[in-house]
Amino acid sequence: MRLVFLATGDIGLPSLEALIASKDHELVAVVTQPDKPVGRKLVLTPPQIKVRALEAGLPVLQPEKIRLELDALKALNADVFVVVAYGQLLPASVLNIPRLACLNIHASLLPRHRGASPIQAAIREGDFASGITIMWMDEGLDTGPILLQHETVLQPDDTGGSLHDRLAAMAPAALAEALALISSGNAPKIAQDHDLSTHSRKLERAHGKIDWSLDALRLERLIRAYQPWPGTYCLIPTKNGVQATLKIHSAHVVEHSDACPIGGTILSTDGHLLMACGSGVLELREVQLEGRKRMPAAEFVRGQGLRAGDVLS
Template structure:
């Protein structure tokens, strides 16, 4: 089949790589996002998917809006049999979907209809789920609401971060995508309509989500620390007013007292329920470091309060 691949984020790279390596289909075009300023010097930088596609010398287009007439005309000339969409970052209108013989399919890193929308990986960790997964769906007018072609569960052990789970699900999604494409190629597609009564829609995360609320339970805070690694990162404020990022923490029994209170001299913090032992932190202007290394140069005594 003639495939047009649409994606931008790192999640999309394994899927495109899998299609190319399979040799079963021809990638006639790649649609990605325009280069954006990045870093302190704001240098124009390609997104991960575009960078990989350029390395493979693929035909890449980067419209500001995929529904613009010029972009639609360019897609039409590619004569695609199928559009494959993975972490593209734009809503794709029906007039674009209809350009392809078999329309468009999407790789979504959750067990739809749970966690429609942005940041499904983070929300699965944040909510302390015991499993998540990947869904391959047809694109529909409503975001993430199309019929399911394939779905695969992935167990969670409670130690994943969004960074590590992202990479695992990217691999699962790439393998599942090849199975779905083969279903379409061979006419073996089985479409399952999503149950709207079970739909859970999640919002986009913001930097403010990373602020630690010590009144939550230790388990809830630890889930948030894992969910917000690498972005937006979890942070609190030291007694001297400096911010402190927290990258890893372990659950321990609490000793009572106001949430945020240091229960010893080694970063054991009282929460709304039980306590957290901070294990990896990052002070301003420094790299991540073990809590012990941080305490070598910063005295935090029992009874002080983190906010």
């Protein structure tokens, strides 16, 4: 079959590699988002999807609005559009272009965690499993019928980064199975139970601010879920009396006998950094003060003069 691959996020790279190497299908073009300014110097940077596609000699389209590229898309004569983390909703005028289907590779077990941040949501909400869903696309947000799903059990130390990479690696096999089913004419269309759906919003840095009134287990999951993006942080008092941002890279729930009614209170700095939460105690293990290097929390507290009883906001 003739395929067009629409992707922007790095989660699509293993699937792109598989389609480039495929002997069963012909990848005729790649569609991705326009190059964007990156970093403090705002260097115009292409998506890695584009970089790899050009290395493979594939035509690349980068429309600001895909609905304005209908003629170019139609000229590709595609049987199937394969979409993963593309970054634009596809209108009906685009969905109707391929001869057989528009398929979406979604990083959750739909209908749970529709939307922009399903990987982080699965860890944050304490799900038992996540996975890859291959879905027939419609005009809704991840609402189309399910073709198939591949599942993975979440591990106690999974982070947003580790789960992202595992799901990215799972996607090519799921996609190959889905394309084989379409080629054979036996691909199922399983309607989603919309009553079971949840929505995961697009994440921004502000969503990583720690609310110490939450229980320790929920905060531990949130810290793992938001590592490396958008990250988690709180504010701490410094020696000159100004508050600074403290990034929290890892933490662990611990048993502790001291009760404290105020979440955010430091319970101990004796070789570690123990924080009172709304319920339970969290040990911060790896932290990073703004403008400084990442370091073990025990090393950090020695240089900051923090004491038991101090309250972090």
